[in-house]
């Protein structure tokens with residue numbers, strides 16, 4: 261069984277009530293339950309933190325044994341050299357996801373420290389971005 265993990269960064273614990281016109285009305289907990297039902301053949305772990313160092317520690321913990329990491333580093337995408345370096349350091353492939361189309365938003369969101377080191381990037385499909393990322397690991 262493939263072992264994947266979804267890692268969500270800051271403020272994504274507020275999905276469902278945070279700017280619903282951008283991020284939708286569903287909580288991540290609800291969505292994760294749907295995902296697990298949709299992909300019974302995959303093990304999907306989940307981790308969320310608002311703290312940059314905790315995200316780096318989790319990447320290090322899973323990054324030499326898991327089959328894939330689906331990472332939405334949220335605002336840290338645009339600022340964190342440390343998360344970018346962690347992705348370079350580990351061997352598990354990382355797919356970067358975003359709920360919104362960051363390129364249609366403010367200019368500071370066009371910069372990503374994740375993308376150069378990611379296997380691929382999926383953005384702008386709402387919560388479905390995560391599902392597309394899981395599918396990308398199944399096709400390998």
Ligand code: DQA
Pocket residue numbers: 270271272332333334335336337357358359360361362369
């Ligand atoms: C986000 C986009 C980021 O720019 C923003 O800071 C987020 C969420 C997204 O999923 O669309 O918190 O990563």
